[in-house]
Amino acid sequence: MNPIYEKLIKCRDIVQSKTNFIPKVALVLGSGLGGYADEITVEATVSYGEIEGFPVSTVPGHMGRFIFGYVGEVPVVIMQGRVHYYEGYAMSDVVLPIRLMGLLGAKNLFLTNAVGGINQNFSAGDFMLIRDHIIYNVPSPLIGENIEELGTRFPDMSNIYNNDLCDKIKESASMLAIKLQEGVYAQLSGPSFETPAEIRAFAVLGADVVGMSTGCEAIAANHMGMKVCGISCIANLAAGFSKTPLTHDEVQEAADAAAPRFKKLVTESIKRIGKD
Numbered sequence: 001m002n003p004i005y006e007k008l009i010k011c012r013d014i015v016q017s018k019t020n021f022i023p024k025v026a027l028v029l030g031s032g033l034g035g036y037a038d039e040i041t042v043e044a045t046v047s048y049g050e051i052e053g054f055p056v057s058t059v060p061g062h063m064g065r066f067i068f069g070y071v072g073e074v075p076v077v078i079m080q081g082r083v084h085y086y087e088g089y090a091m092s093d094v095v096l097p098i099r100l101m102g103l104l105g106a107k108n109l110f111l112t113n114a115v116g117g118i119n120q121n122f123s124a125g126d127f128m129l130i131r132d133h134i135i136y137n138v139p140s141p142l143i144g145e146n147i148e149e150l151g152t153r154f155p156d157m158s159n160i161y162n163n164d165l166c167d168k169i170k171e172s173a174s175m176l177a178i179k180l181q182e183g184v185y186a187q188l189s190g191p192s193f194e195t196p197a198e199i200r201a202f203a204v205l206g207a208d209v210v211g212m213s214t215g216c217e218a219i220a221a222n223h224m225g226m227k228v229c230g231i232s233c234i235a236n237l238a239a240g241f242s243k244t245p246l247t248h249d250e251v252q253e254a255a256d257a258a259a260p261r262f263k264k265l266v267t268e269s270i271k272r273i274g275k276d
């Protein structure tokens with residue numbers, strides 16, 4: 001058996017020994033957005049540290065646990081704190097939580113993150129529906145022997161952010177009168193923030209926001225047949241546009257300020273996604 005898949009199966013078995021909850025939607029909470037988990041009806045909680053071999057979040061604001069419960073009547077698993085490539089983990093470990101949630105039953109993946117804004121029509125505090133992504137200096141999670149149990153060797157990525165799920169998020173934003181931008185997410189490795197020259201380069205390439213996660217997670221989920229969607233919270237203007245040095249505290253503060261609107265949008269979107 002492929003050692004990456006074998007590790008994944010062991011993690012699944014540990015989680016299933018703690019709860020038999022079967023989620024329909026998997027939700028990943030980004031920087032400053034972890035408080036959303038307090039809004040749901042919780043059935044079970046499993047800390048990453050309880051899962052042998054599982055990567056543990058080391059970034060401030062990422063609690064490091066799975067929460068199983070209901071958003072309305074929709075069964076969900078929430079990843080309260082993600083793992084980043086810049087933390088030093090192998091890419092197979094970075095996407096292990098995504099694959100695990102898929103093996104636990106989740107058919108839909110809802111990604112969230114806090115980002116720097118490149119598009120000058122965007123403002124701090126805006127939300128952006130992710131329509132596509134660009135990945136730079138981050139290895140694909142599919143490099144190496146293909147795990148046939150998960151998906152095909154050469155998966156199509158033309159609709160990686162599923163159009164139907166995106167439409168449901170747009171409908172939710174419209175109903176709630178929440179402004180929702182749309183655009184392209186660029187993932188860089190981090191942990192340093194980008195230079196002004198890098199930001200100018202990515203603007204030319206067509207990126208609207210920049211961050212340090214999400215793209216690799218979307219690839220892994222799409223590979224195994226999950227439907228993917230995502231929202232970025234624009235926490236600050238990227239390097240070269242901001243008049244002050246960038247800090248992680250600023251990212252968390254902006255995400256915290258946007259949290260009430262974020263919670264409403266995610267809740268309504270999940271209810272719509274869960275109807276199918």
